[in-house]
Each structure stands twice: as structure tokens, then as C-alpha cells.
Amino acid sequence: MKRQAFFISDGTGITAETLGHSLLAQFESIEFEQVTLPYIDSITKAQEVVTRLNDLAQAGSRPIVFDTIVNQDIRDEISKADAFKVDIFATFLAPLEKELNMGSSYTVGKSHVGGDNKSYLARIDAVNFALDNDDGSKIKHYDKADIILVGVSRSGKTPSCLYLALQFGIKAANYPLTEEDLGNGDLPKALQAHKHKLFGLTIDPERLAAIRNERKANSRYASLNQCYYETEEVEMLFQRMNIPFLTTTDLSVEEISTRIMVDTKLNRRA
Amino acid sequence: MKRQAFFISDGTGITAETLGHSLLAQFESIEFEQVTLPYIDSITKAQEVVTRLNDLAQAGSRPIVFDTIVNQDIRDEISKADAFKVDIFATFLAPLEKELNMGSSYTVGKSHVGGDNKSYLARIDAVNFALDNDDGSKIKHYDKADIILVGVSRSGKTPSCLYLALQFGIKAANYPLTEEDLGNGDLPKALQAHKHKLFGLTIDPERLAAIRNERKANSRYASLNQCYYETEEVEMLFQRMNIPFLTTTDLSVEEISTRIMVDTKLNRRA
Numbered sequence: 001m002k003r004q005a006f007f008i009s010d011g012t013g014i015t016a017e018t019l020g021h022s023l024l025a026q027f028e029s030i031e032f033e034q035v036t037l038p039y040i041d042s043i044t045k046a047q048e049v050v051t052r053l054n055d056l057a058q059a060g061s062r063p064i065v066f067d068t069i070v071n072q073d074i075r076d077e078i079s080k081a082d083a084f085k086v087d088i089f090a091t092f093l094a095p096l097e098k099e100l101n102m103g104s105s106y107t108v109g110k111s112h113v114g115g116d117n118k119s120y121l122a123r124i125d126a127v128n129f130a131l132d133n134d135d136g137s138k139i140k141h142y143d144k145a146d147i148i149l150v151g152v153s154r155s156g157k158t159p160s161c162l163y164l165a166l167q168f169g170i171k172a173a174n175y176p177l178t179e180e181d182l183g184n185g186d187l188p189k190a191l192q193a194h195k196h197k198l199f200g201l202t203i204d205p206e207r208l209a210a211i212r213n214e215r216k217a218n219s220r221y222a223s224l225n226q227c228y229y230e231t232e233e234v235e236m237l238f239q240r241m242n243i244p245f246l247t248t249t250d251l252s253v254e255e256i257s258t259r260i261m262v263d264t265k266l267n268r269r270a
Numbered sequence: 271m272k273r274q275a276f277f278i279s280d281g282t283g284i285t286a287e288t289l290g291h292s293l294l295a296q297f298e299s300i301e302f303e304q305v306t307l308p309y310i311d312s313i314t315k316a317q318e319v320v321t322r323l324n325d326l327a328q329a330g331s332r333p334i335v336f337d338t339i340v341n342q343d344i345r346d347e348i349s350k351a352d353a354f355k356v357d358i359f360a361t362f363l364a365p366l367e368k369e370l371n372m373g374s375s376y377t378v379g380k381s382h383v384g385g386d387n388k389s390y391l392a393r394i395d396a397v398n399f400a401l402d403n404d405d406g407s408k409i410k411h412y413d414k415a416d417i418i419l420v421g422v423s424r425s426g427k428t429p430s431c432l433y434l435a436l437q438f439g440i441k442a443a444n445y446p447l448t449e450e451d452l453g454n455g456d457l458p459k460a461l462q463a464h465k466h467k468l469f470g471l472t473i474d475p476e477r478l479a480a481i482r483n484e485r486k487a488n489s490r491y492a493s494l495n496q497c498y499y500e501t502e503e504v505e506m507l508f509q510r511m512n513i514p515f516l517t518t519t520d521l522s523v524e525e526i527s528t529r530i531m532v533d534t535k536l537n538r539r540a
Binding site: 003011012013014015018019021022023026027028029030038039064068070084086088089091092093095096099100102104105120123124127128131134158159162163166252253254255258259261262 | 273281282283284285288289291292293296297298299300308309334338340354356358359361362363365366369370372374375390393394397398401404428429432433436522523524525528529531532
């Protein structure tokens, strides 16, 4: 079975897409062809969308539409399409207006602009911080870090730091624990003064070997032996040093980052 | 006016938070204190949340709750709270089930896991690509890039590349156009073979000067003169070379990235 799903917005479409993905994921046996149509911000563009939707319906497969269009004229246009429509704003804004005892502002794209400039700058600052302090390259700014992720190479540190920055405005550095750092029972010198900021990532050694093999096939670095040795050593180190840690094997960067926020009780800056 | 809003989930809470932000942004005159509570995946945790919500209600401010809890028992527990509840899944899943003629799977956390491993790997690959090809540091992989962002320093290239990677799985490199590259009427050598992949970013010179001053206060680099010169030169270059470009002054990375996807008609890999 296959159905077409559209996420339509006069802004970026991120809200419609995020909600749509979550809802469609509840129907595992259906394969959805998912299309995001952002910046549908004129009647002409809306009419093109309607034609596209109607063509699909006529071909026998009525499309599913998730939309977050705030402009009433554009929304009216889209509603003419022969589609199953999940109108996110219309559904929830009316009851919210009643609860808040106030009308809502229906400005085109309004909902998609991060109105809070300070919060936005915090995110961009944090991205720059993550880049400047990636992979143990610089260690002199660790006093300014909110958190320092530690773990073996390819355990998920860098993407998690970037996501923590983009999503939460958290300044996350990361330091790779390499063979030279392991086996002596102590933390690398660069980390010792910042023990309270450390958070460990580890990963199933077989998965690690698979990831490393994609990077450096058949190397010692990617060998199962080496991956077992390194992950065992870091996990012992985390435990000995009371460093909180997380196994990333089956987690996405979104999940790793969210769990880190929960476990460390860090306050988001964005 | 101030109201408390909670985004509650047994997964990461990203869906509830994204939708909640969008909806609350429509009420500009109310200040919302927004709290995300992810991984509420047990009755005990749910009971703690209910207590917290009831305390607020009793203090005179009924909280607003957006939830995407899929587990029925946990959802029932949360529903006991004295709160205005926007139940995202319950609202939309029933009509979707009818349209699709099929029950949905209510597994805890199901909706939050990116089930598509290939798509996830594409995102992580793209993040690594963006890091490896940031800031003109390496130019030998440009043949593997989906897009190369060009523009003056601090026009938004790096965060946009990272967002393109994380959100869309797009391999985006970036190359900073510095003073040495400008004024001679031609593209830097490293870019000439990849002209079809170039996308320009520019920015209002006064805004650019403000951003650069935060980085290097009172430098020539941050001076208004220099910022006017560089932005004028890059914009002339973009026009002369027929490079599509975007002014990033008032745009978030989400908006810059989405507009790039629309303008270039790039296909997402995630």
C-alpha cells in the first residue's frame, strides 16, 4: 500500500512536517510518499498545489494534507483540493483562543519566525562554540562549555554537540578518548579540571566496528578487537570516575541530545 | 500576562514542542513560560507531572499542555491534571485511522524513532561532510557536494550547512569569499569547476558589522566600511556569474535552509 502525504505551509513547513511524520509513523504497514511544500505564500502557488493534489486524487489515490497555513485566503484555496485534510491551526487555535480569552494573530509566516532574537543568537553562538571545540582540537575554552561529551571515536559526540547547540543553545565541546587516553585508569589531563561537566557516550562494539569500517575499511581502528577494547575501557573509566553516560547504539542525535538534557538537568538557552 | 505551557511526551517531545511553539506564537501579547518534559514513560513520572501541573492550577494559573504520549495508561494519568489539554495524537489519529481504514500502532515512543536507518545515516554522513568541508578548509571533495554555499565571513554559511545536513541529509560545503577573492571580477579558482553548485548568501552590511563586532570588536574586519565593501562586491559577483543568492539578514537557519531547498530544487536525502 502506498499513499501520498503533503506537508504544506506558508512558512518553512517544519511544524507541519514534524507533526505529520509523527502521526504517519503510527501506521507502519503503509508506505507514505512524503512531500513538504514550504513557502506556499500566494494564491497562485496555492492553485498549483491544488492542481497537483487533484491530479493525484483523480489517478485514484486521494492525498493526505497536513497544513499550517495561517493566511485565510491561501488556506481557503488549498481547502478546495480533493484531499484528506488535517488542518493543524484551525483545529487547535479556536479552542486555545477560548481558553486564553483572546484572538490569535494570523500573520503570514508568523508562526515560523523565531521572534526571540536573543534565543536565536544563543543557538548560533553555541553552534560556533561546538565547531571551535570539536574533537579535542582546542581545550582552552572548556571553562565556557556547558557540557563536554567524551567517548571513543565515532560514538556520536560531534553530531550530538551540534544538535545540542542548534536545538537547545547549549555550548557543548567534545573530546575523543583515544587509545593513548585509555588503560591508565585516569582521565586525560585536559579533562581533569572539568570533571563535573563531562558526559560519556558509548556504543555497542559491533555497531562501532561497522561505522568505523565505513570510514576506514579493514583498519586496526575498525577491527572488532579494537572496538571491544576501547568501549570496555571507556565504560570502566566512566564508572570509576562517576561520569554519567549513555549508550548511543540505537538512538538518533535527537534522542541522544534530549536524554543528555534530561540526565544532566541542563537548562536550555534557546 | 503570563501562562505556563508544557510539552509532554514519552519520546523526545520534539513534535509536541514544535507544534506548541507554532500555536502559542499566534498569541503575541501573552508571555508563555514553556517547559518541555520528554521521556515521561512511566506512571510514576506521569504522576509527578500531574502534581506539578495541579500545583500551578491551584496557584491560580491553569497550565496549557501539549502532549504526544502514545501509551494509553500514561496518557490517562496525565489527563487527570487540572490543565487545558491539547491532545495532539488523540485529535488527529482517529480521523486518520478512518481515512486510512486501519488502526494505528500505539507503541511507546514509536513516533519519535526515525525508523528509516538509511535516511538517518544520510543525515550523519552529511553532518560529517559539512564539518570536513567547512570554511573553505578543504576543496578537494567539492565534486561530492550537493551544494556549496559562498558568501562573506559571518553571512550564515556554516550554521546553514549544518542544518541542511541534519534536517535534509544534504551534503553542503561552504567557501568564504574574502577580500582577496573580491574585486577581480572572477570566481576563486577552487570554485570555477563547480559553478552550477554554488549558492550565495549575503547580508545587510550594518547587521554584518554588528555580528562581526561581537567577534572582533573595533577591527577593520568589523568596520562598517569593510562590510559595505564586501557585501557590495559579492552581490555584484553573484549577479555577474548568475549565482542564485539569498539575503539572510532577517532569516533563521531553518528559513535560510528551507529557502535554499526550494530555490535550488535539491532533493532531500533524509
